Amino acid sequence: MIFAAEKRCEMNVKKTERTPKAPKGNPYMGFLWGILIVLLLNGLIFPKIAEQQIVETDYGTFIEKVDSGQVKDVAIESNRIYFTTEENDKTVVYQTGEANDPRLVERLLNADSPNENHKIAFNQIVPRENSPLLNFILMWILPGLIFYIIWRQASKSIQARMGAGGNFLSFGNSGAKIYAESDIKTTFADVAGQDEAKETLKEIVDFLHNPGKYAEIGATLPKGALLVGPPGTGKTLIARAVAGEAKVPFFALSGSEFVQMFVGMGAAKVRDLFKQANEKAPCIIFIDEIDAIGKRRDTAMGNDEREQTLNQLLTEMDGFDGRKGVVILAATNRPESLDKALLRPGRFDRRVQMELPDLEGRKAILAVHLKKVKHEAIDMDIVARATAGSSGAELANIVNEAALRAVRMGRQSVTTPDLEESVETVLAGAQKKNAVLSATEKKLVAYHEIGHALVAAMQTHSAPVHKITIIPRTSGALGYTMQVDSGEHFLLSKDDLFNRIVTLTGGRSAEEVMFGTVTTGASNDIEQATKLARAMVTRYGMSDKYDMMGLETVNNAYLGGDTSLACSADTAADIDKEVLLVIKQAHQKAKDIISTHQGLMHRAASFLIEKETITGDEFMKIVGGTLS
Numbered sequence: 333m334i335f336a337a338e339k340r341c342e343m344n345v346k347k348t349e350r351t352p353k354a355p356k357g358n359p360y361m362g363f364l365w366g367i368l369i370v371l372l373l374n375g376l377i378f379p380k381i382a383e384q385q386i387v388e389t390d391y392g393t394f395i396e397k398v399d400s401g402q403v404k405d406v407a408i409e410s411n412r413i414y415f416t417t418e419e420n421d422k423t424v425v426y427q428t429g430e431a432n433d434p435r436l437v438e439r440l441l442n443a444d445s446p447n448e449n450h451k452i453a454f455n456q457i458v459p460r461e462n463s464p465l466l467n468f469i470l471m472w473i474l475p476g477l478i479f480y481i482i483w484r485q486a487s488k489s490i491q492a493r494m495g496a497g498g499n500f501l502s503f504g505n506s507g508a509k510i511y512a513e514s515d516i517k518t519t520f521a522d523v524a525g526q527d528e529a530k531e532t533l534k535e536i537v538d539f540l541h542n543p544g545k546y547a548e549i550g551a552t553l554p555k556g557a558l559l560v561g562p563p564g565t566g567k568t569l570i571a572r573a574v575a576g577e578a579k580v581p582f583f584a585l586s587g588s589e590f591v592q593m594f595v596g597m598g599a600a601k602v603r604d605l606f607k608q609a610n611e612k613a614p615c616i617i618f619i620d621e622i623d624a625i626g627k628r629r630d631t632a633m634g635n636d637e638r639e640q641t642l643n644q645l646l647t648e649m650d651g652f653d654g655r656k657g658v659v660i661l662a663a664t665n666r667p668e669s670l671d672k673a674l675l676r677p678g679r680f681d682r683r684v685q686m687e688l689p690d691l692e693g694r695k696a697i698l699a700v701h702l703k704k705v706k707h708e709a710i711d712m713d714i715v716a717r718a719t720a721g722s723s724g725a726e727l728a729n730i731v732n733e734a735a736l737r738a739v740r741m742g743r744q745s746v747t748t749p750d751l752e753e754s755v756e757t758v759l760a761g762a763q764k765k766n767a768v769l770s771a772t773e774k775k776l777v778a779y780h781e782i783g784h785a786l787v788a789a790m791q792t793h794s795a796p797v798h799k800i801t802i803i804p805r806t807s808g809a810l811g812y813t814m815q816v817d818s819g820e821h822f823l824l825s826k827d828d829l830f831n832r833i834v835t836l837t838g839g840r841s842a843e844e845v846m847f848g849t850v851t852t853g854a855s856n857d858i859e860q861a862t863k864l865a866r867a868m869v870t871r872y873g874m875s876d877k878y879d880m881m882g883l884e885t886v887n888n889a890y891l892g893g894d895t896s897l898a899c900s901a902d903t904a905a906d907i908d909k910e911v912l913l914v915i916k917q918a919h920q921k922a923k924d925i926i927s928t929h930q931g932l933m934h935r936a937a938s939f940l941i942e943k944e945t946i947t948g949d950e951f952m953k954i955v956g957g958t959l960s
Contacts, residue, residue: 386414387424391431398439398452405453406440510583510608516576523566523573524700525693525724529684533557533574540578540614540657554681555649556660558622560667561686562890564725567663570686571618574661581615583608587624587662590641598625598641606648606658614657622662628671642671649679665890688723691716691820697724698751701731707746715751717816718798730754756799756814761806769802769810776843777802777811778937780853783842784813786929786936787922788835789955793828797952801945810853816948826874829864833918834925836861841922846933865914866907870897875910883907 397403397417404423407414411430416423433439440452520530539546539553546553559567575582583605590598609615625641649660662680664670674680689697694716702710719727733754734746741750769777785797795815802811815835821828840854868874870884883903887894897904926933936954940946 387426389426389428391428391433394426394428395439397426403452510581510612516572516579516582518569518572518576520570520573520577522700523570524696525689526566526570526686527693529559529570529686530573532682532684533570534577536659537574537577540580540659543657553657553659555658555678556662556680557682557684558667558670558675558680559661559663559684559686560890561665562688562723563665564723565686565688566724567686568618568620569724571616571661571663574659575616575618578614578616580657581612583612583615583617585619587619587621587626590625590645591638596637596640598637599644602641602644602648606651609658610656615659617658617660619660619662621664622674623664623666623669626662626664626670626674628669642674646673646679666888668887668889688721689727691720694719694722694727697727698731701728702746705731705735705746706744708748710746710751711748714816715748715755717818718752718755718814720817720820726758730758733757756805760809760812764804764806767804769804773810774802774941775937776847776851777853778940779842779846779933780839780851781811781813782933782936782940783838783840783846783922783926784835784857785838785951786933786955787838787841787925788813788815789952790925790929791831791834793825794831794835797948799945799947800940800951802940803944809856826868826872829868829872829874830914830918833861833864833915834921836864837915837919837922838926841919841926842933845923845926846930861915861918862911865911865918868914869907869910870895877906877910 391413394403394413394415397415398406402417402419404416404418408430412427413430414425414427416425418424520534523530536554536557543553559571561567571584572582585605590601605617609617625638625645627638627642629639629642660680667675667683675683695712698710698712698715715730719730722730730751731746731754734750737750737753737757738744738746781800781802785800788794788797795817797813798816799814800811804810805812836857839857840850843850843854866884869878871882871886873880873882883897883899884895885898887896897907899907932955936951939950939954943950
């Protein structure tokens, strides 16, 4: 107790392999390219040609040229004026903006011109409007046709690249990752710490291998098995191991992949999944996080798509023939939220519990993962005892952290100290080497941690102290005291739980007795002590006032265990009083222990301040008087 990627090959399992044909030419592409070329010419080339033939000028220059008789003719169009002059035996066309000049017509009538009649020819060009039909075609029909051609060509190109297994715009495709029997390399030898679960699933593997001996007696293959347990216990791993042992195709997908935007698409995916499975039978279907579609139906569900998907799944599980060898495995962390119809016999016939590993299970898991790294002789017992409550995924992470630490330290193999340090890194965070505590803070932290350790050592029914440190960690802890039980405990008595609360209050008690003050360092201790005392009163029946009355229920036991009271408001207020009484009694007991052994507190704290980290053996020597 502490106070403070293999690459998966996705493929469709087919009996014949066909080379995909090259996509045929699209008849619309020529038309599309023609339109793009015309637009390019119109936007880039034609304006450049026009810019080379027409010269831009200002209105004043235009008037000067009119008055001097250089202008031959004038054309007025919208807000632009175009006029022509003769310069060096060359005709030049100018354009200028139209100014609101009321004397313009008079100037043009009276001005001289290089023409023979000495008059400037001018006219107003009336803009030509398109017909309504042409405007409709240009504004609506043509853009729509262009976008349709682009979308059609793009979708065909994507489907051609994805090949026969692509599901772009294929709303009914299940999207399952399909592994051939040769692709699954995982076996039961890769799964450790779950012996009971393996025994249950081995029967399914044997049925797939030898269906005859079961058919003789009239037994049928279980249609489904539900894998239930906390995160990281190996539910997905053991499902792959079943497929690897059975050597049959393996369909793997998540429950969230069935949840779609449009109503009916999830149900279509379920139908497609079972259709493919029946074609590849015998095979295994694995649906991870099935609670995404299998939640209990009620009047407040409010999601027609999810309900239709669940209904389709129930229908398909009833409809397929179990004798073909199609087995459905599903995993969830929230079994209490699943629909009762999904759990009845004939659908998910078996419920396989994947619990956190015990002491021997943790040793086996560590041994499996240590095979993948170079290591020296490892004390499995001490590492397994220090990781009580850890899942298989956390143990794998601990081994990997130990290997990384060995590389940082310049070694080529993992040692037991590497594993011990990696346990602390995973549970409490890495050491904060740049965090420098003041002398006063360091002294307070040292006495706080020695308070925990001393209270634990002076009590019976308490786990031995394994390590004490005042080196800050990235989790926010300025120090911690680690206790490691000598064995596995499946039952805890009232004295065991009360003594744990006493140990939790030992840090704050040391601050009060030795310094006459309190600090924020006990925040995590207070949280754990309150939670444990409340459980004693409301769930474990360890209160004299409420006897064996259940006052609290646990929700999502595998995902943190949120609790909710099942009593009246008056009783809830009395529960708070009972919890406070338990904590006060434990707090007073811790202060009495520390007050009685103040000299021992000074010696142990001084030694800890000097060393910063001490072992449980060194601490017990100080307690026994053999180390000063």
